[in-house]
Amino acid sequence: xxxxxxxxxxxxxxxxxxxxxxxxxxxxxxxxxxxxxxxxxxxxxxxxxxxxxxxxxxxxxxxxxxxxxxxxxxxxxxxxxxxxxxxxxxxxxxxxxxxxxxxxxxxxxxxxxxxxxxxxxxxxxxxxxxxxxxxxxxxxxxxxxxxxxxxxxxxxxxxxxxxxxxxxxxxxxxxxxxxxxxxxxxxxxxxxxxxxxxxxxxxxxxxxxxxxxxxxxxxxxxxxxxxxxxxxxxxxxxxxxxxxxxxxxxxxxxxxxxxxxxxxxxxxxxxxxxxx
Amino acid sequence: xxxxxxxxxxxxxxxxxxxxxxxxxxxxxxxxxxxxxxxxxxxxxxxxxxxxxxxxxxxxxxxxxxxxxxxxxxxxxxxxxxxxxxxxxxxxxxxxxxxxxxxxxxxxxxxxxxxxxxxxxxxxxxxxxxxxxxxxxxxxxxxxxxxxxxxxxxxxxxxxxxxxxxxxxxxxxxxxxxxxxxxxxxxxxxxxxxxxxxxxxxxxxxxxxxxxxxxxxxxxxxxxxxxxxxxxxxxxxxxxxxxxxxxxxxxxxxxxxxxxxxxxxxxxxxxxxxxxxxxxxxxxxxxxxxxxxxxxxxxxxxx
Numbered sequence: 001x002x003x004x005x006x007x008x009x010x011x012x013x014x015x016x017x018x019x020x021x022x023x024x025x026x027x028x029x030x031x032x033x034x035x036x037x038x039x040x041x042x043x044x045x046x047x048x049x050x051x052x053x054x055x056x057x058x059x060x061x062x063x064x065x066x067x068x069x070x071x072x073x074x075x076x077x078x079x080x081x082x083x084x085x086x087x088x089x090x091x092x093x094x095x096x097x098x099x100x101x102x103x104x105x106x107x108x109x110x111x112x113x114x115x116x117x118x119x120x121x122x123x124x125x126x127x128x129x130x131x132x133x134x135x136x137x138x139x140x141x142x143x144x145x146x147x148x149x150x151x152x153x154x155x156x157x158x159x160x161x162x163x164x165x166x167x168x169x170x171x172x173x174x175x176x177x178x179x180x181x182x183x184x185x186x187x188x189x190x191x192x193x194x195x196x197x198x199x200x201x202x203x204x205x206x207x208x209x210x211x212x213x214x215x216x217x218x219x220x221x222x223x224x225x226x227x228x229x230x231x232x233x234x235x236x237x238x239x240x241x242x243x244x245x246x247x248x249x250x251x252x253x254x255x256x257x258x259x260x261x262x263x264x265x266x267x268x269x270x271x272x273x274x275x276x
Numbered sequence: 277x278x279x280x281x282x283x284x285x286x287x288x289x290x291x292x293x294x295x296x297x298x299x300x301x302x303x304x305x306x307x308x309x310x311x312x313x314x315x316x317x318x319x320x321x322x323x324x325x326x327x328x329x330x331x332x333x334x335x336x337x338x339x340x341x342x343x344x345x346x347x348x349x350x351x352x353x354x355x356x357x358x359x360x361x362x363x364x365x366x367x368x369x370x371x372x373x374x375x376x377x378x379x380x381x382x383x384x385x386x387x388x389x390x391x392x393x394x395x396x397x398x399x400x401x402x403x404x405x406x407x408x409x410x411x412x413x414x415x416x417x418x419x420x421x422x423x424x425x426x427x428x429x430x431x432x433x434x435x436x437x438x439x440x441x442x443x444x445x446x447x448x449x450x451x452x453x454x455x456x457x458x459x460x461x462x463x464x465x466x467x468x469x470x471x472x473x474x475x476x477x478x479x480x481x482x483x484x485x486x487x488x489x490x491x492x493x494x495x496x497x498x499x500x501x502x503x504x505x506x507x508x509x510x511x512x513x514x515x516x517x518x519x520x521x522x523x524x525x526x527x528x529x530x531x532x533x534x535x536x537x538x539x540x541x542x543x544x545x546x547x548x549x550x551x552x553x554x555x556x557x558x559x560x561x562x563x564x565x566x567x568x569x570x571x572x573x574x575x576x577x578x579x
Contacts, residue, residue: 044418112565
């Protein structure tokens with residue numbers, strides 16, 4: 001390698017290093033703080049990494065109900081994901097594959113409903129749930145979350161439906177499959193990866209939802225992670241270690257799911273945004 | 277990244293048989309959208325025209341009284357201004373840092389894929405976790421930001437509780453959280469760039485900056501526009517981080533629409549005033565939405 005090449009390579013790595021430093025340092029600090037003892041946390045200009053590691057913060061966090069919140073979040077997020085996918089797979093197929101009057105209007109309204117601030121919908125939905133006596137119960141959250149999860153899922157899945165050539169389906173129809181059979185046996189298997197990516201995106205969005213959760217839920221045993229961790233801060237506002245332990249725990253599932261599906265998620269976004 | 281979309285991907289409806297499946301397939305979605313979005317919107321608009329009394333279910337029709345009282349309230353205009361500062365600050369920061377970040381991560385370095393994945397964690401982690409993390413990072417005595425400034429011999433302050441620095445502090449935190457999305461979108465966009473154009477510009481002796489400006493940006497402009505629209509709406513409507521870090525304070529210095537609406541509706545329990553503020557914020561969202569629709573139909577995404 002010539003000197004110029006070495007310099008070029010070196011500067012490339014230097015830029016990557018700088019970029020990573022900005023994005024990753026807070027994350028490492030979050031995790032490292034969660035393993036520090038109180039003595040190391042409450043020291044002005046204390047160590048970046050723990051000088052000795054302790055699980056004390058995790059014990060405190062789980063003793064305050066982190067495990068229960070984790071379970072609640074899982075129940076709510078999984079239910080919302082399953083219902084949204086069921087609804088969206090049907091309607092997304094319709095708007096992607098079948099020409100009918102009003103199709104464009106439905107596509108546009110799917111986009112518009114994603115843009116409506118949840119802060120506008122929260123009061124009326126809260127009143128509806130109060131009338132139905134559903135407040136402080138998981139179904140109220142699942143139903144409220146469908147307001148944003150269905151449109152997103154329809155729009156996301158559409159890009160995956162569009163990537164399946166219609167000829168495959170037509171061939172199945174020629175071979176005597178009904179529209180329904182062709183859909184179940186031919187199209188669905190081809191978009192399983194797309195379904196997984198869409199499901200993960202919905203799951204991750206619901207997993208972190210805060211506004212509805214703190215408004216609808218009032219029994220601590222029912223709190224989802226975001227709501228519970230906020231409450232938990234209210235009570236243990238000064239316990240940095242436990243707060244960072246909770247933040248770490250709630251960040252793990254979305255991060256892992258993302259890493260599993262990274263490529264497909266990005267391609268879902270890219271084509272949802274019209275990038276081909 | 278996806279196969280080109282051609283007319284042949286759509287099965288054309290023929291005769292009366294073909295329209296019915298579309299209706300049946302759409303029915304569950306349409307019913308839920310009408311009951312969960314349309315009906316609440318109408319009902320919310322009605323609520324915004326009523327005055328309710330504290331701890332009573334009686335809501336009295338009051339016409340546009342709530343709107344009038346908001347428009348005469350200086351706090352409302354503070355929220356409008358902060359919403360603008362917050363949205364422009366966060367979106368510009370994310371676009372600039374995201375574009376530069378994408379150029380950096382698009383270089384052929386070892387571990388490129390791994391770096392791209394790790395960079396994405398701030399975006400995928402819950403806003404509550406990021407908000408808590410940055411609250412502690414900004415802690416004047418024990419926080420990382422203060423520690424780093426101390427290391428560099430600078431003095432630091434309690435950024436979140438100072439009305440002069442709180443907005444900048446939450447904007448920086450939101451830029452950290454949201455930029456990875458722009459980076460990954462732009463990395464995807466950069467992969468579609470025609471390298472021949474860049475090579476040609478290089479051979480002509482164009483500087484790096486000129487190559488980016490005249491050969492790269494025009495080619496990724498559609499991706500850049502879509503990304504900008506996505507993050508503008510997300511940022512304008514974003515609740516979690518500010519709620520966790522400052523809850524709109526101190527003295528409304530970080531109050532934006534979502535936190536303001538929430539505070540009016542569920543802090544002061546004034547549903548009428550809260551929904552009126554929310555409906556007014558829809559005006560801004562409507563303008564962004566119009567750009568969105570125009571952009572998507574220009575790209576053929578609605579065909």
